[in-house]
Amino acid sequence: MKKHNTKELAFYILKEMKIMGFTMHKAASNFTMQAQKKDMKKTLQALSKLTQNCIACHQTFKLK
Numbered sequence: 252m253k254k255h256n257t258k259e260l261a262f263y264i265l266k267e268m269k270i271m272g273f274t275m276h277k278a279a280s281n282f283t284m285q286a287q288k289k290d291m292k293k294t295l296q297a298l299s300k301l302t303q304n305c306i307a308c309h310q311t312f313k314l315k
């Protein structure tokens with residue numbers, strides 16, 4: 252029987268995480284930009300997108 256390839260699995264998880272992390276960072280800078288422009292409506296929209304990214308990643312990695 253073959254051993255589980257943990258290296259391959261770790262690589263897959265890291266890749267997923269990188270993509271999500273990148274999306275989150277983009278959402279975060281967008282939030283900062285809108286906040287600096289003092290556009291309340293867009294700031295709240297950006298914040299909502301940002302938190303959705305947080306939740307998505309935590310769900311993927313099964314955080315309590």
Ligand code: HEC
Nearest residue numbers: 268269271272273275279301302304305306308309312314
């Ligand atoms: C790329 C995936 C990813 C994204 C995006 C992400 N997180 Fe996390 N977060 C994690 C992981 C994985 C942990 C668990 C780290 C650990 O247990 O050591 C964590 C832990 C946390 C914790 C600590 C939880 C605890 O019980 O100690 C907080 C708070 C948190 N994240 C907030 C956020 C917020 C707010 C955002 C969005 C701005 C965010 N995270 C975006 C992956 C992510």
